Amino acid sequence: MPKKDDLPYMMGLKLRLYPNWKQEKILWKNLNASRFIYNQLLANSWTDSRIIKNKLDKRYPIPEAYWRYGKNGKVIKKSQKRPTGLARITAQRYPWLNDDDLDSDMFTNTEVNYKAAWNMFRKVHTAGKPKFKRKSRPVQSYSTSNHYSSATVKKHGGTPSLYNGSIKFLDHNHIQLPKLGSIKVKLHRSLPTNRLVRIATVTIKHYATGQWTVSLLLKSDEPFRQALPNTNQAVGIDLNTENFLTTSDQKQVANPHYYRALKKHLAKHQRILSRRARRAKKEHRPLWASKNYQQEKLVVAKIHQRVRNRRLNFLHETSTALIKSHDLVVAENLKSKNMLKNHALAMSISDVGWRTFLGMLEYKAPLYGRTFVEVNPAYTTQTCYxxxxxxxxxxxxxxxLHDREWTCPNCHVHHIRDHNAALNILAKGQRLLTRPDQNLEAIY
Ligand SMILES: [Zn+2]
Structure with a gap:
């Protein structure tokens, strides 16, 4: 069987899950246990990852109960001396965590996520310290893992696939998950047909709208999509406040109106929600027991999700279209843009989802055999192309920002500001690719 590490190509697959009430009960047990363990680990801040161990051990010592002593009588605070991992230690202290409905891989994955959060904090400058997970968070999740046994694999096809692991597709509408058996799923597109596909980590989520999803991380030794034929087209994109983006071939994508259309609707239901909260308070009923309030809370959550879905849909459609129809896509680096311009622009960056959009371009480009580069936007607006x-x-x-059109005082060419900027961005990207050793800052 090929090892996981030999499979460099990855793909995420997110599906709606339709558990029955019995399965829903088990799912909730796992969600709650996962959150509890994560919070317990964080409260004790136990860590045994080698990268962060030395620095954190001093600040967050391992509780004395878990110290072991070496032959010379010295204390060994090594994790290897602990029973079986941090999550399991926690479970030993709380008998309710020995429930048969709890997935053992949930324990391991919770611990992995906890350590990853600390790693993130240490490595990524902007990542904050790991936070406690509240029960009231709108999205609750837990992760589990898939396993292949060589006997089962041998019996079913010979290579690990989507159909012979401990987590597997049973048919087009059903997936088997640990502790849950067969659960109904909705496949909105066909499954990948690579010669070899492994299911790796699996995350189950519950949303405030009451919906369940399952996200599968798939791995393969070959790309999940065929590289598209060359188009011999390159494009630069300028992100601006008046529209979502302007391209170097004079196309504009307007700012999407997904939010504006739903704003009134949302405001109305938020008013109803707060009215019901006030009434419950007046009548000394707790919110969780107030049926009217809970009903309305669901309505508001659903509107929020509709906004989120529409935004994501728009970003996906726009980014895929750009990547599919161009060999090279050049955009500006938002980090530099943020520093260059004013506060109002920084606000709108987070609002329209450019960051998510650029992230999509970045991961989609290699999927289709395309190139995506980001350039420093310095002077791209101010320079005559x-x-x-x-x-x-x-x-x-x-x-x-008010000069939408201008005429160059030197060569007298009339420019539309964003289009001119997009052309400059494209040129910068092409220069970067042909002479990557050149420092762009030095040229401009
Ligand atoms: Zn000019």
Missing amino acids: DCGFVMGSKGTKRLT
Whole structure:
């Protein structure tokens, strides 16, 4: 059997899950246990990851009950001396965690996630400290793992697949999950047909709307999508406030209206919700027992999710279209853009989802055999694409956000600001690819 590490290609598959009430009960047990263990680990801040161990051990010592002593009588605080992992230690203290309905891989994965959160904190500058997970979070999740036994694999096809692991597809509408048996799923697209596909980690989520999903991480030794034929097209995209983006071939994608359309609707239901909360308080009923309130809470959650779904849908459609129809896509680096421009722009960046959008371009490009690069947006707006004149030099005025069109004082070409910027962005990207050793900052 090929090892997991030999499979460099990955794909996520997220499906709606339709558990029956019995299965829903088991799912909730696992969600709650996973959250509880995570919070317990965090409260004790036990860690035995080698990377972070030395630094964290001093700040968050391992409880004395788990110390062991070496031959020379010295204390060994090594995790190997503990029974079987941090999550299991926690379970020993709380008998209710020995429930038969709890998935043993849930324990392991909770511990993995806990350690990953600390790793994130240490490695990524912007990542905060791991936080406690509240019971009231709108999205609750737990992870589990798939296992292949060589006997089962041998019996069914000879290679690990979507159909012979401990987690497997039973037919087009059913998946088998640990402790849950066969659960109904909705397959909205066909499953990958690679010669070899392994199911790795599996995450089950519950949303405030009451919906369940299962996300499968699939791995393969070959790409999940065929690279598309070359188009010989390259495009630069300028992200701006008046529209979502403008391309170097003069196309504009307007800002989506998904939110505006639902805003009134949302405001109305949020008013009803707070009214019901006030009434419950007045009548001294706790919110969890107030049926009216809980009903309305679900309505509000569903509207929020509709907004979220529409936004994601828009971002996916736009990014896939750009990647499919161009060999090279060049965009500006938002981090630099953020520093360059004003606060209002920084606000709108988070609002329209450019960050998510650029992330999508980045991961979709290699899927289709395309190239995506980000360039520093410095001077892309202020430079004339035709002659290279930079506005603001030689006594001229810099362009402001209000100058949507302008004429170059040097070569007298009339420009639409965003289109001119997109052309400059494309040119910067092409230069970066042909002469990657050149420092762009030095040229401009
Ligand atoms: Zn010019």
